[in-house]
Amino acid sequence: MSNEQTTEWLSPMQMADRCGVPAETLRYYEREGLLDQVHRNDGNQRRYSADDVAWVxxxxxxxxxxxxxxxxxxxxxxxxxxxxxxxERLELLRSHRQQVLEQRAALDDALAMIDHKIDIYSTAVAPVTDADTDGVTTTPTLGGRGIRTSSA
Amino acid sequence: MSNEQTTEWLSPMQMADRCGVPAETLRYYEREGLLDQVHRNDGNQRRYSADDVAWVxxxxxxxxxxxxxxxxxxxxxxxxxxxxxxxERLELLRSHRQQVLEQRAALDDALAMIDHKIDIYSTAVAPVTDADTDGVTTTPTLGGRGIRTSSA
DNA sequence: TCTTGACTTGGAGTGCACTCCGGGTTGTTG
DNA sequence: CAACAACCCGGAGTGCACTCCAAGTCAAGA
Incomplete structure (x- = not known):
């Protein structure tokens, strides 16, 4: 509780720490116009505001x-x-939201598959095995025929 | 029910269709060793099996x-x-699973934020507004002071 | 048989999102 | 005031995952 109250501005490094983004990337975002007009001190060095933190x-x-x-x-x-x-912001966000939902659905599908495989491998690791499959016959010499794939 | 039973092998294009992956990408995967030893016909052209489909x-x-x-x-x-x-497959998948869970958590967090903004914008679009914010004061001339950021 | 379109190869090119570099400036600490 | 870290800039470089290209081969229909 002693070095906080006067800290109105953050240096690039502090900002990087705070945001979990490399200072280089912040400069890049600024160049690209994602982050505009960051305040500078007398020596032309960047000083980031709390607003900047929130925006990042x-x-x-x-x-x-x-x-x-x-x-x-x-x-x-x-x-x-x-x-x-x-x-337009609303439109953009709504459309993006849709994409995020699709991403999540895809992620969940994949996760189900991964869980399924983990399951199979875990039980296969101690007992006998072969009833597994990676969508491929498990013989060393690939290219075999026959499939028992469930979903994949 | 007429052009299926004899179709044991898929041409690159058919495979691309089936898997939703460009044929070029399948070739790339093969080069990279993700997909090994695809069967060839007499003319040296690729013929993909049902196993290949599952593996992709x-x-x-x-x-x-x-x-x-x-x-x-x-x-x-x-x-x-x-x-x-x-x-090792098990180990790899377990570690990957963890990453997927993290991805999903990050996605959900971001989604909450997006939903929140959509909410704000939607209500702001008809009534008066200003009580919104993008983590930045909404004045045209950016760089203003003052913050009312909720979460972001 | 001719034509057309899908196929073959190795290698080059693309787009994205950073990430690093060199050479000079600023600011803090002993 | 010396030293050193953090900063500045424009521009070049990186890594990833494809994606395209040229030049030639193969296969199926008119």
């Missing part, structure tokens, strides 16, 4: 859900123009 | 959950050696 949080949410930089840039522009951009 | 299904599950090609290659090798590879 938003950016990371979008990135982690695989939004391309191009689209994030568009979103940033729409935020820049203020209220006028709200309808 | 597995590969896609791994890819869609962001497993790097390098690791998929390792997995393919472990399948190639048969039973001896099972323990």
């Amino acid at each position: 949080g938003v950016l990371r949410c979008l990135r982690v859900t695989a939004m391309p930089i191009r689209e994030m840039k568009r979103f940033a522009e729409l935020v820049r123009v203020g209220e006028a951009g709200v309808p | 299904g597995v590969l896609r599950c791994l890819r869609v959950t962001a497993m790097p090609i390098r690791e998929m290659k390792r997995f393919a090798e472990l399948v190639r050696v048969g039973e001896a590879g099972v323990p």
